[in-house]
Amino acid sequence: MxxxxxxxxxxxxxxxxxxxxxxxxxxxxxxxxxxxxxxxxxxxxxxxxxxxxxxxxxxxxxxxxxxxxxxxxxxDGEAFLSFLEEKQAAAQRELNRLKQRTLVLGDMAECLREALNFDYDALIVEQQEEERLEVMPTGATPSESQWELVMRFAEYNDAYKKQEQKPRSPFGFILALDDVRRGNHLERYSFHRARRTTPRSRLHVKPAGTYATLAHNGTEETHRQALAGMPGEIVSAGMTIKSDIYVYDMMSYVIKETGDCYALKYCVLVE
Incomplete structure (x- = not known):
């Protein structure tokens, strides 16, 4: 039976x-x-x-x-169908979040790998590919305090959180070459990797070409010294500077030796 x-x-x-x-x-x-x-x-x-x-x-x-x-x-068939469609939409949102998280983790790992293996304080001439960057005026002033700097970046990140997005590396800022030559290291623009939705008004294409690159891990004062000497080294090597200076963060909060030290990479187009 x-x-x-x-x-x-x-x-x-x-x-x-x-x-x-x-x-x-x-x-x-x-x-x-x-x-x-x-x-x-x-x-x-x-x-x-x-x-x-x-x-x-x-x-x-x-x-x-x-x-x-x-x-x-x-x-109830109709109610159950609506329920399934809601769950499907929720699952898609979660999938998008996981996809973005995977990309961000990959970016961080790539950045840290470079930071741990870079030859610091050595001027390197290398070919770099084109980069599409989303730029934003910083509104920074010469008298900006550390508190104002942190609050500015917190507001920057909060704007992306409201869009349920996370900006992707590379992260950094742009220094005007004329400012640096005058000893002024004011951050004119901040940048990160461009998105598909980046407005044209904020899209900046860093051109492919030959770049002089210098990475330094040190205090604010030693960074000023390293950057001040960079244009002279480039000229002494028989090259001409053709762009402003792109400054990349190198996971400073991971590799810093003390609380006063941070790592940055300076890149400038040359010929």
Whole structure:
């Protein structure tokens, strides 16, 4: 004879779950046994496996106990379709967040790998590919305090959080060459990797070409000294400077030696 009623243990084994999970589902009114004898023995009908399968699917897509109860107790095709479409949209949003998180982690790893292996304080001439950057005027002033600097960057990040986005590296800023020659290291623009949605007014294309690059890990004062000497080194090497200075953060908060030190990479187009 075909067996149609199963013990709790048998049904749990069929479903691939612990017996305790079935007892929890029973207590919560999610999946009650088909028959309970006078002495309390529970028996599940073989066809209840399909109820369990639907319950598992609802859990898998992130449904709450309340949502599962609602749909299992009174199934309505139209309401269930709307529910599935909402869950699909939520899953897509989560997928987009995970995709963005993966890209950000990859950017950070690439940046840190370069920072850990760079030949600091040596002028390097190298070919660099074109970079599409999203730039924003910093509004920085010569008298800006550390507090104002941090608040400015916090506001910058907050603007992206409101868009449910995270700016991607490279991160940095642009120094006007004339400013540097006058000893003024004012950050005119900040930048990060351009997005598909970057407005044209904020899009800056750093051209491909030959760049003189100098990385330094030190204090604010030693950075000023390193940057002040960079144009002279370039000219002494027989090259002409053709652009403002792109300054890249090199994961300073990871590789810094002391609280006063930070690592930056300076790049300028030359010929």
């Amino acid at each position: 075909e067996k149609r009623l199963l013990t709790t243990g048998e049904f749990a084994k069929l479903c691939g779950i612990p017996k305790g999970t079935l007892l929890f589902y029973d207590k919560e009114g999610l999946l009650k046994p088909k028959h309970v004898s006078e002495n309390g023995y529970r028996r599940y009908a073989i066809e209840q496996y399909f109820e369990f399968d639907l319950l598992s699917m609802l859990k898998e897509v992130g449904s709450s106990l309340k949502e599962i109860k609602t749909h299992l107790r009174q199934m």
